[in-house]
Structure formats: structure tokens, C-alpha cells
Amino acid sequence: MADRALFAGRSFAALLFDMDGTLLSSIEAAERIWGRWAARHGLDVEAFLPTIHGVRAIDTIRRLDLPGVDPELEAAGLTEDEMHDMGGIKPIAGAVAFLAGLPADRWAIVTSAPHALARRRLAAAGLPVPEVLVAAEDVTRGKPLPDCYHLAASRLGVGTADCVVFEDAPAGIAAGEASGAAVVVIAATHLEPMATPHPLIESYDELALSIEDGQRIILGARG
Incomplete structure (x- = not known):
């Protein structure tokens, strides 16, 4: 079966990722x-x-x-x-390879953790630190308000309406929605099923990624 588009007829300028529960499990x-x-x-x-x-x-x-x-x-x-506690920290399945397939200037991490903790956890999980990392200290109003996602998109030189936000928790999903971005929900760490109108995946292995003209990102669900 062929891959199907995750967002039919749409391509995006950038992807914005929450960290804990979305790219890694802490x-x-x-x-x-x-x-x-x-x-x-x-x-x-x-x-x-x-x-x-x-x-x-x-x-x-x-x-x-x-x-x-x-x-x-x-x-x-x-x-x-x-x-001082990195015990049990590991990447979400498929995250390392998925991030490696993205142009460096087309993605960011937007986390509620402070910068130092975010970098420590990314290193523990074997994940890269992106060129744009928006953390707790960078905004005065955290999630569920969308300020952090607006800031990340601005630093990438794009608008949030041209982005996909990857999130796992209700506060982050609400922030993504309020920013005007498309949203994908990562359910890898969920103990109970989550009802959501957004595409929901257990791991990044379920996603197909293509880059159009070296810039525009198209997301698909593997068939």
C-alpha cells in the first residue's frame, strides 16, 4: 500500500517539536x-x-x-x-532517523524545560540540538499559550500557520492549536488512549518524509 498524505494537499515550511514525551521519554x-x-x-x-x-x-x-x-x-x-537524573531517558522510536532527514534550518525544539536541562536530556537520548531551541526562559508565558511556538517560527523565519507542531501533552497541543499550526500528536508515552482531532502516531517510524525543492516539507503516513 502506498504512503498517504498526513495533511492532504499541504506542504510546510518547518516542523516544531516539543521535547519531553514527543522526541524523548523522560x-x-x-x-x-x-x-x-x-x-x-x-x-x-x-x-x-x-x-x-x-x-x-x-x-x-x-x-x-x-x-x-x-x-x-x-x-x-x-x-x-x-x-542529575538521566535514568530511563531514551528517544521516541524513529525520532533520531526522522530528525536526520530534515534540513537543519527547517525544524526547532520548543520545550517547557530550561535550556540546560533540555540540552542534557537531548544528549542522554542521543538526539541533536537544533539551531533553534526555545526553552522555558525564552518566554514569559508558557504553554498552553502559544508564545513559544510563535517565537520558534519567527526564529526560523516562517509563520506558525506554515508549520506542523508535534506534541504529546494537552497543554502543548493547546499551544499548537492556538498558534495556528497544524498539529501531530505523539502517543508513545500515553498510558491511556487520547481522543484528538489531530493525526496521532505511536512512533516516527509511522511517518514518511519528503522535501520538495529542498525546502517544503511533506508528511505522509506509511501504508
Whole structure:
């Protein structure tokens, strides 16, 4: 069976990727560290952990509004702990080869992690650092707001409406939608099926990639 177009009749200027859960799996390390933090603060760990994914640490802590807790200090401490725990970090299946097939100036990573942590995790997963990496420090308003995706597209010299956003978490998907980009959902780390109107894949091995005239990107689903 021939490959079919993922977005019929469309080509794109650039691809914008979330990192955790989208290009690599860091769920083991993140939940170890956040779980200990939540327990120290008397939170229901099992109920709390699903809320941490896809958003900046400082925004997660601010949302809790815990008495006597400084969100900036706590977020910095959590990041430091995460910097020293790379256990279980690995690339999403097919991600390494898929990224290798993209022109260097046609893709970016847009993550809620800080720059230093993003680079450490990418190295641990054996993934490249792109020319454009938008991280937590680069925006004042994180996901689910679209600022980070607008910034990444701008740095690539394109508009978000001419991009595809790859995401895994609800906050990131909402940010991609709000940016005006097309969205692909990566379900590799999902424990439960996700209802979404967007194309959903388990791994990048399911995607066919072609570059038109050295610039325009066409995505297909392998038949």
C-alpha cells in the first residue's frame, strides 16, 4: 500500500517539536523527582503527577499556590535535581532517523524545560540540538499559550500557520492549536488512549518524509 498524505494537499515550511514525551521519554526521571517533591509538600502524589507534563515547572508550582513556597526557588531546585537524573531517558522510536532527514534550518525544539536541562536530556537520548531551541526562559508565558511556538517560527523565519507542531501533552497541543499550526500528536508515552482531532502516531517510524525543492516539507503516513 502506498504512503498517504498526513495533511492532504499541504506542504510546510518547518516542523516544531516539543521535547519531553514527543522526541524523548523522560517520564521516569521526571516523575521520580516531582513525586518526591510532591510528597514533601503533602500533595496527593498520584493525582498530582499527571499535571506536571507539558508545562513549565514554575507554572505548575504557581498554580498550586502553596503557602510559604517561592515558585522560582522551588522550580530552580527541581531543575537542579532533574539535571542529575538521566535514568530511563531514551528517544521516541524513529525520532533520531526522522530528525536526520530534515534540513537543519527547517525544524526547532520548543520545550517547557530550561535550556540546560533540555540540552542534557537531548544528549542522554542521543538526539541533536537544533539551531533553534526555545526553552522555558525564552518566554514569559508558557504553554498552553502559544508564545513559544510563535517565537520558534519567527526564529526560523516562517509563520506558525506554515508549520506542523508535534506534541504529546494537552497543554502543548493547546499551544499548537492556538498558534495556528497544524498539529501531530505523539502517543508513545500515553498510558491511556487520547481522543484528538489531530493525526496521532505511536512512533516516527509511522511517518514518511519528503522535501520538495529542498525546502517544503511533506508528511505522509506509511501504508
